[in-house]
Amino acid sequence: xxxxxxxPVTRIEGHACIxxxxxxxxxxxxxxxxxxQIRGFExxxxxxxxxxxxxxxxxxxxxxxxxxxxxxxxACDQLLAVTIPATAARLRAILNFGQLIQSHALSFFYLSxxxxxxxxxxxxxxxxxxxxxxxxxxxxxxxxxxxxxxQQVIERLAGRRIHPTWAVPGGVRSPLEHSARDAILSDLPAxxxxxxxxxxxFQDSLSRYQEYADNFGSFPSLFLSLVGDQDQLxxxxxxxxxxxxxxxxxxxxxxxxxxxxxxxxxxxxxTYLKFPYYLPQGYPDGMYRVGPLARxxxxxxxxxxxxxxxxxxxxxxxAGKPVLNSFHAHYARxxxxxxALEMMEQLLADSSILDPHVRAVAGVNQFEGIGAIEAPRGxxxxxxxxxxxxxxxxxxxxxxxxHNNLAMNKAILQAAxxxxxxxxxxxxxLNRVEAVIRTFDPCLSxxxxxxxxxxxxIELIAxxxxxxxxxxx
Amino acid sequence: MxxxxxxxxxxxxxxxxxxxxLDADERLLELTTFFDIVYSPLVDVKQFPEKVDIxxxxxxxxxxxxxxxxxxxxxxxxxxxxxxxxxxxxxxxxMRNIEGAPAMLQNIYTGQELLQPQVPGTDIPVLNDKAxxxxxxxxxxxxxxxxxxxxxxxxTTLTALVKGETDQIPLPACFGA
Numbered sequence: 001x002x003x004x005x006x007x008p009v010t011r012i013e014g015h016a017c018i019x020x021x022x023x024x025x026x027x028x029x030x031x032x033x034x035x036x037q038i039r040g041f042e043x044x045x046x047x048x049x050x051x052x053x054x055x056x057x058x059x060x061x062x063x064x065x066x067x068x069x070x071x072x073x074x075a076c077d078q079l080l081a082v083t084i085p086a087t088a089a090r091l092r093a094i095l096n097f098g099q100l101i102q103s104h105a106l107s108f109f110y111l112s113x114x115x116x117x118x119x120x121x122x123x124x125x126x127x128x129x130x131x132x133x134x135x136x137x138x139x140x141x142x143x144x145x146x147x148x149x150x151q152q153v154i155e156r157l158a159g160r161r162i163h164p165t166w167a168v169p170g171g172v173r174s175p176l177e178h179s180a181r182d183a184i185l186s187d188l189p190a191x192x193x194x195x196x197x198x199x200x201x202f203q204d205s206l207s208r209y210q211e212y213a214d215n216f217g218s219f220p221s222l223f224l225s226l227v228g229d230q231d232q233l234x235x236x237x238x239x240x241x242x243x244x245x246x247x248x249x250x251x252x253x254x255x256x257x258x259x260x261x262x263x264x265x266x267x268x269x270x271t272y273l274k275f276p277y278y279l280p281q282g283y284p285d286g287m288y289r290v291g292p293l294a295r296x297x298x299x300x301x302x303x304x305x306x307x308x309x310x311x312x313x314x315x316x317x318x319a320g321k322p323v324l325n326s327f328h329a330h331y332a333r334x335x336x337x338x339x340a341l342e343m344m345e346q347l348l349a350d351s352s353i354l355d356p357h358v359r360a361v362a363g364v365n366q367f368e369g370i371g372a373i374e375a376p377r378g379x380x381x382x383x384x385x386x387x388x389x390x391x392x393x394x395x396x397x398x399x400x401x402x403h404n405n406l407a408m409n410k411a412i413l414q415a416a417x418x419x420x421x422x423x424x425x426x427x428x429x430l431n432r433v434e435a436v437i438r439t440f441d442p443c444l445s446x447x448x449x450x451x452x453x454x455x456x457x458i459e460l461i462a463x464x465x466x467x468x469x470x471x472x473x
Numbered sequence: 474m475x476x477x478x479x480x481x482x483x484x485x486x487x488x489x490x491x492x493x494x495l496d497a498d499e500r501l502l503e504l505t506t507f508f509d510i511v512y513s514p515l516v517d518v519k520q521f522p523e524k525v526d527i528x529x530x531x532x533x534x535x536x537x538x539x540x541x542x543x544x545x546x547x548x549x550x551x552x553x554x555x556x557x558x559x560x561x562x563x564x565x566x567x568m569r570n571i572e573g574a575p576a577m578l579q580n581i582y583t584g585q586e587l588l589q590p591q592v593p594g595t596d597i598p599v600l601n602d603k604a605x606x607x608x609x610x611x612x613x614x615x616x617x618x619x620x621x622x623x624x625x626x627x628x629t630t631l632t633a634l635v636k637g638e639t640d641q642i643p644l645p646a647c648f649g650a
Contacts, residue, residue: 038581039535039566039569043569059565063489063492110495125518128510128517130516147495161492163621260586266587266588267591269591270595270597283588
């Protein structure tokens with residue numbers, strides 16, 4: 001059997017390697033998205049005190065440290081067996097929105113725009129954010145501005161942009177300052193205008209991307225996300241919901257605390273990233289997707305004015321049924337950013353957000369805690385067991401990119417079948433296969449992270465061992 | 474002025490140092506007036522190029538693949554920078570060193586709650602027993618501590634290097650926070 005290897009996959013948050021298997025007829029018959037390194041957080045945090053977890057597990061990922069910190073803090077709240085002050089929960093939600101905005105801005109403007117705005121076939125040397133900045137300086141400045149705003153929200157609340165130590169078991173470490181609230185509020189209108197302009201621009205150009213929408217992760221699957229009690233979009237509170245490809249809720253919404261009844265994890269020998277699956281349907285049939293696309297599919301509404309009108313337009317893509325094309329995750333990200341900005345405005349407008357009571361203090365009162373939130377890339381679960389001294393005995397972390405593992409492999413196979421023909425390898429075609437991965441916006445620093453450091457050489461080897469084609473980047 | 478050739482490399486770390494570099498915000502575009510970015514997770518070049526002036530490395534060294542790449546990078550780079558605590562000390566990835574890689578892998582992949590429990594090992598690089606800082610393997614010209622180093626620290630360093638001020642860079646930097 002012949003093999004094609006793409007390594008490293010670039011412009012994703014991590015490094016990975018794609019291996020394509022070609023059969024004797026020249027068709028791609030299998031595809032593997034390989035994650036080739038692991039740091040082992042689940043193991044080395046055992047034996048350490050639970051109160052270190054929010055800051056320590058933030059270091060899982062430099063892109064979404066806040067997501068890990070919040071999932072961890074929620075799990076730790078349960079170890080204390082406390083209800084945290086309402087203001088603390090609202091402040092954490094705002095922090096999470098800051099995280100969502102900066103991460104979505106990175107994915108769309110910095111990492112995927114080179115494919116969308118330049119083109120899939122643009123010369124390699126300038127097919128990047130700096131090439132985008134040259135072609136459309138305002139677009140690049142908007143991307144920088146939006147990411148900066150999200151990072152500043154985190155800095156204004158939590159004191160620093162990356163790996164803050166603000167969310168703690170029982171709440172947050174310090175209340176919101178007047179000046180920080182005013183600074184965020186004064187930036188919000190310009191950011192809303194910016195995002196609505198880019199949403200408009202993306203919608204106007206959608207027809208140009210039809211080819212990609214049809215071939216980038218376009219297949220039925222289950223979807224999973226948190227959802228609010230009014231069926232609205234939710235990133236911090238709420239229960240988990242699975243829907244099928246028709247939009248039907250397949251089991252009653254369940255508390256994240258019961259995740260093990262519905263989510264199993266499988267191991268394959270060729271990757272360090274585990275494969276979560278929907279237990280009742282077995283492996284690998286229980287494939288599901290998480291993330292911005294899943295969240296908009298699962299939710300009936302956003303609950304904010306402008307985002308709701310954008311969501312109804314979005315849902316028209318599939319006549320009200322779930323949107324099955326992973327390519328539209330780009331679109332979904334922009335809608336979520338608009339929603340996050342509107343929610344932030346609502347939460348900050350209420351003066352109770354300045355309440356100084358933001359932390360419940362207690363010791364260990366329960367030995368097991370499970371915290372879930374929606375990270376930018378999807379559902380994130382931290383699960384800890386501790387002993388009577390509060391030392392971690394067992395930890396399980398299920399990361400958004402893990403949930404998407406089965407679907408990413410399927411999406412790569414779909415794109416490879418469409419774009420790779422064995423008698424000719426073209427660089428732009430391979431970039432299309434990588435671009436599929438970018439629609440999932442995988443974050444491989446999360447929990448396991450890959451290093452694809454082999455030089456980028458693709459060889460097509462005939463069954464007799466002779467190299468029939470080779471390209472090098 | 475001739476632009477310097479800058480590379481950035483992400484090995485066994487969380488990407489926080491690279492994110493901190495992006496936190497230079499608008500100054501990021503200013504950097505491209507001093508530098509050609511010839512290799513980085515942000516650009517599409519897949520082969521580490523020849524004759525690089527400065528390479529900033531984030532992360533520890535955790536596999537034979539990391540070691541091989543590091544040796545190649547050192548050979549092709551004039552000035553090698555250990556960017557952030559993982560590159561400087563091993564930091565977070567080195568927390569697994571207490572028990573070593575085999576025991577860690579065994580624990581994570583063979584739990585009874587898993588389907589098909591097994592330690593992955595087909596067609597993927599093995600892990601070194603311990604994650605180690607880069608100066609364990611090659612000479613390093615400049616160390617920037619921090620988890621991550623702040624955007625100001627990184628920006629100050631890079632612009633000082635452009636001016637050739639390698640002796641006295643005022644680094645607002647410390648380990649950890």
